[in-house]
Amino acid sequence: MATEQHLTDSDEATTAARSFEWPIKRSVDDRMIAGVAGGIANRHGVRSIYVRAAFVALCLAGGVGGILYLLAALIVPSWTAETEPPPHVASRPQMVGLGFMFLATMLLLQAAGIWFGTMVWPATLVIFGLAIAIDTSGANYEKSLSGITGEGRRSWWLVAAGLAMMVGGLIIVLSSLDQLQALGVVILAVLLALGGFAIVAGPWIWSLIEDLNTERRARIRSEEKADMAAHLHDSVLQTLALIQRSDDPKKMVTLARSQERELRSWLFDERAADTQTLRGGLADAANRVEEAHDVPVSVVVVGESGLAADRQSAIVGAATEAMMNAAKHSGADRVSVFAEASESQVDVFVTDQGKGFDVDAVDADRKGVAESIRGRMQRHGGSAKIDSETGVGTEVHLTISGGSQ
Amino acid sequence: MTTVYLVDDHRIFLTGVEAELRDRFEVVGSSYDVDAAVDEIRSLKPEVVLVDVHMPGGGGVSVVGNVLETSPDTRFLALSVSDAPEDVIAMIRAGARGYVTKSISPAELSDSIDRVAAGDAVFSPSLAGFVLDAFARSVPVAEDPELDSLTPREQEVLRQIARGYAYKQIARRLNISVKTVETHVSSVLRKLQLSNRHELARWASDRRIV
Numbered sequence: 001m002a003t004e005q006h007l008t009d010s011d012e013a014t015t016a017a018r019s020f021e022w023p024i025k026r027s028v029d030d031r032m033i034a035g036v037a038g039g040i041a042n043r044h045g046v047r048s049i050y051v052r053a054a055f056v057a058l059c060l061a062g063g064v065g066g067i068l069y070l071l072a073a074l075i076v077p078s079w080t081a082e083t084e085p086p087p088h089v090a091s092r093p094q095m096v097g098l099g100f101m102f103l104a105t106m107l108l109l110q111a112a113g114i115w116f117g118t119m120v121w122p123a124t125l126v127i128f129g130l131a132i133a134i135d136t137s138g139a140n141y142e143k144s145l146s147g148i149t150g151e152g153r154r155s156w157w158l159v160a161a162g163l164a165m166m167v168g169g170l171i172i173v174l175s176s177l178d179q180l181q182a183l184g185v186v187i188l189a190v191l192l193a194l195g196g197f198a199i200v201a202g203p204w205i206w207s208l209i210e211d212l213n214t215e216r217r218a219r220i221r222s223e224e225k226a227d228m229a230a231h232l233h234d235s236v237l238q239t240l241a242l243i244q245r246s247d248d249p250k251k252m253v254t255l256a257r258s259q260e261r262e263l264r265s266w267l268f269d270e271r272a273a274d275t276q277t278l279r280g281g282l283a284d285a286a287n288r289v290e291e292a293h294d295v296p297v298s299v300v301v302v303g304e305s306g307l308a309a310d311r312q313s314a315i316v317g318a319a320t321e322a323m324m325n326a327a328k329h330s331g332a333d334r335v336s337v338f339a340e341a342s343e344s345q346v347d348v349f350v351t352d353q354g355k356g357f358d359v360d361a362v363d364a365d366r367k368g369v370a371e372s373i374r375g376r377m378q379r380h381g382g383s384a385k386i387d388s389e390t391g392v393g394t395e396v397h398l399t400i401s402g403g404s405q
Numbered sequence: 406m407t408t409v410y411l412v413d414d415h416r417i418f419l420t421g422v423e424a425e426l427r428d429r430f431e432v433v434g435s436s437y438d439v440d441a442a443v444d445e446i447r448s449l450k451p452e453v454v455l456v457d458v459h460m461p462g463g464g465g466v467s468v469v470g471n472v473l474e475t476s477p478d479t480r481f482l483a484l485s486v487s488d489a490p491e492d493v494i495a496m497i498r499a500g501a502r503g504y505v506t507k508s509i510s511p512a513e514l515s516d517s518i519d520r521v522a523a524g525d526a527v528f529s530p531s532l533a534g535f536v537l538d539a540f541a542r543s544v545p546v547a548e549d550p551e552l553d554s555l556t557p558r559e560q561e562v563l564r565q566i567a568r569g570y571a572y573k574q575i576a577r578r579l580n581i582s583v584k585t586v587e588t589h590v591s592s593v594l595r596k597l598q599l600s601n602r603h604e605l606a607r608w609a610s611d612r613r614i615v
Binding site for chain 2: 257298300333335336340351353
């Protein structure tokens with residue numbers, strides 16, 4: 001699709017198309033400020049850094065480069081990320097042509113007198129020297145499709161040529177400057193030298209920093225791994241060893257369950273249940289009962305409760321008591337808790353399939369059922385219904401209503 | 406004997422389950438690799454496939470999806486350590502006929518396999534809870550209201566499952582036959598698989614309970 005776009009582009013340019021189409025558009029992929037230089041580079045197959053150097057050099061000519069850039073940025077339309085064609089591959093004559101065009105423009109501007117004096121030519125030399133140095137020593141060299149020599153290899157003689165151009169230009173600039181400005185010149189020279197060093201050695205330093213970062217990340221990872229191993233050793237491996245030494249199946253199951261619970265809470269601690277919610281409160285109670293009595297308690301909650309806090313804690317408390325009773329007395333191998341909540345009402349069922357008991361025959365003195373379950377529910381405007389059948393099991397149904405005020 | 410195939414990337418667990426089931430079922434094969442499992446299930450044609458949810462290479466969802474494309478009669482029972490809603494719903498939507506957690510007792514697992522082999526659905530208490538929750542909180546869309554809501558009877562059956570009762574006990578408590586309980590659950594399964602509400606998936610990912 002990109003090549004298609006490119007073809008229509010040049011077709012229309014040559015046939016002076018019916019609708020005007022800009023031969024050059026501002027680049028999106030290769031953009032420093034507005035993508036003007038990137039767009040020119042893309043169209044003509046030169047590397048954008050040289051186009052940028054040309055603009056900077058033209059700036060020395062009374063700021064013409066800046067004005068041209070600004071105009072282009074305002075008038076020329078931009079590609080979008082989808083439509084931008086891949087960079088054109090330039091032929092050598094084309095690049096030489098561009099170079100001559102640049103030189104001609106500079107000469108024209110010199111003839112017109114829009115100029116900053118004798119320093120422009122040596123400065124241009126410095127700028128292009130810099131460009132070559134950056135281009136050939138930078139890490140982006142490999143990424144580009146066509147170099148100024150048409151090859152994608154880093155070549156040291158080019159770096160050297162760039163540096164030589166820079167130094168040569170600097171010498172000319174410095175020697176032409178007035179002695180009075182010597183101090184400023186020294187500072188400038190130092191800055192330029194530092195800049196040159198950064199450009200040449202920059203990629204190498206950068207890769208050193210990258211390596212250090214990678215190493216640090218690897219170390220953090222291995223520390224995390226060591227933490228994890230230490231934790232697993234203290235918990236899971238110990239429990240597994242205990243299980244192997246144990247010959248009581250019930251004990252084994254208990255060990256496995258409590259280890260599973262512990263491991264899950266360690267793995268998912270960021271999701272630790274908020275005991276203020278109905279769901280979290282019941283889950284927390286179930287865990288405590290499970291730990292105390294070695295009977296698994298499963299909790300299923302449907303909906304979100306809108307109960308006032310005191311009522312919610314009343315029903316959770318009563319449910320906890322019911323779970324305790326079931327785990328302690330029923331002899332069932334597990335207890336199920338099911339809660340259905342809405343804005344204004346919560347129902348909790350605590351069910352076991354144990355031996356059951358005769359509800360009416362329970363001694364009124366037994367605090368568990370009478371006080372902790374019934375009394376607690378009634379004090380908060382709720383109710384408790386206990387169904388039990390000998391040999392079948394027990395179901396405690398708790399209901400409470402009343403939203404938060 | 407019902408033929409059973411096992412897919413689980415955890416080899417110790419695989420061996421354990423295989424040993425448990427050997428007396429009551431004909432275990433025709435097992436695999437700890439998703440791709441190998443799909444090929445073997447296609448050629449062995451077991452009646453029931455027990456499949457783990459979390460496995461490298463696409464997990465249980467991809468096993469179920471791939472096999473059902475070519476052998477729509479295969480019945481899947483998902484078996485997982487996780488009963489996180491998004492996992493449960495994803496497996497059921499992919500075509501599994503039941504979902505149980507690995508903490509299930511051997512006897513219950515056998516019952517569940519029998520039930521799935523007979524073409525019925527197996528809902529764990531937490532799955533029943535998820536379904537009630539999902540269907541309760543959303544407004545049915547106009548396209549097919551029948552698919553998007555549960556009948557009062559279906560809700561009642563799901564509530565009983567969520568309370569931990571087995572099908573037989575539910576039948577007794579609601580004064581209906583076990584067959585009727587099974588019919589209700591299968592119908593809920595169908596709604597769960599076919600309902601086109603996108604909310605179901607979003608709902609599942611919204612609430613993460615471990």
